[in-house]
Amino acid sequence: MAAAQNVPQPSAGPGAGQQHAEALDAAEVSRLRADFPILETQVGDQPLVYLDSGATSQNPRCVMEAEQQYYEQFNAAVHRGAHTLAVEATDHFEAARAAVARFIGAGDDEVVWTSNATEALNLLAYAFSNASAGRGGSAAERFRLGPGDEIVVTELEHHANLIPWQELAFRTGAALKYIPVDAAGALRMDLAPEVIGPRTRVVAFTHVSNMLGTITDVAALVALAREVGALTVLDGCQSVPHLPVDVKRLDVDFMAFSGHKMLGPTGIGALYGRRELLNAMPPFLTGGSMITTVTMERAEFLEAPNRFEAGTQRISQAVGLAAAVGYLDEVGMGRVAAWEERLGARMADGLAQLPGIRLLGPDGVARIGTATFDVEGVHPHDVGQFLDARGVAVRVGHHCAQPLHRALGVTASTRASTYLYNTEQDVDAMLNAVADVRGFFGAEA
């Protein structure tokens, strides 16, 4: 695996991964695993089986090396000062942006760095808010919300793509509406044309449900939003790491995602926005590095993306994330997606065979490698603890999706989520542990 490129190289073209139709194979996955030192970890006396990449992914060595190399050779404040290091740091920072932009099919100036997806979504909501308070002049008209306007989300959302819109609605007087799910957790697409109407100004929705792993019909929702002139905001947190994603092909106006879920470091995420929209939007955070002229009374702002990057930026993290997308590109996102689909199917089939285990989520909807389930008679917290004793790391709780859990009639659940480094043996270790849970807790009939 030649993925140990330390510095972002403008290598593969946009969506290079999609040229590979076939999945990764077991031999290749086993080679990839060698790039992830943490996968060697023992949990007690058990080898780690990491099935919690939906929460955060692990880093290949090249990502850590890229960050270290940045600190050893290039560290300086970017976009400030004329000394050599500052210039080099700026080059690396901007090359990282270009690499990440290319990875999602965006223009270089259409990617704004944030700390994570949560901040990206808040940035947007606050930009709308500032526009609604009159900032941004006539250019910001599209972002102005008030009573009578509607914001649409879905019942699938992670809290990060729900609460910022709730709060925006409270601040502006706009109404928040949502597309509900059915009893199995499938989005009620039949109701979407009723929910998205002439008053809708923004439609914010997730590409992939973080709880269920189900993939949303983006094209259908974008078409409905376009029809009524609403802006679209895609939560790409669970799609960008696991599927080939091209923002132009998806035709969304904005997209948020997090670096730590796609083999990158923590502390870095991004907001994609169409160029003309970003440049019309008033800033959220203000201060240094985002201005042109400042007087004691007022300031003029830079064009995007810099107008949204106030203060000293997360440079090493950006460089690390660029190494991560380089790694993913080299493997090929299409092949990653196909491999994970296979692991996901193996988890679903295996869980379906176990008595007292109920796989959550709708049938017949495409999913990434995520299986979320309920164990009859055993609380998810206890399930997670039992699996941990077998070295199997899964997520338990409400996964920051309380409304979706409520809609499915559960307060919490257990979620196993894969990535490109997971093997069929990992899946089987999880299934074997789950098979023993009910016996241990005396929940068998």
Added chain:
Amino acid sequence: MSGLEQLYQQIILDHAKRRVGDGLQEPAPGHASGESHQHNPICGDQIQLRVELDGTRIVRISWDGTGCSISMAAASVLTELAEGVERDELIGLIDQFREVMRSRGSVEADEEVLGDGAAFAGVAKFPARVKCAMLAWVAAETALLAAA
């Protein structure tokens, strides 16, 4: 004993099933009572707990709750332990239980005093689960204050 068996001692698993005190009870006429609702936002566990007193003596604890085996067993153990105990004595027991829980395993639980509550000593080694064990005990502490 494996880590798992230290955490889930048989006493705990049994109490999680027996759930002594499960089902809120109306206090008898003339008895004082106090109530508290506690919620662990991390896992969604919750409990509504009522303490019923005859003067300064605890007559009964009853509760409605949902949660993991640790939190439900802790509510059950507390209920059993508290019946007939003086109010100040229960406050002392809660303090002791908390001290054990917060000790990361360095403080021994006195079985003579804490009864089945001593089985939770193993939980103290699992910091993520201490809140589960404390849920009902904090509810009882707050309910006692409310009853005062």
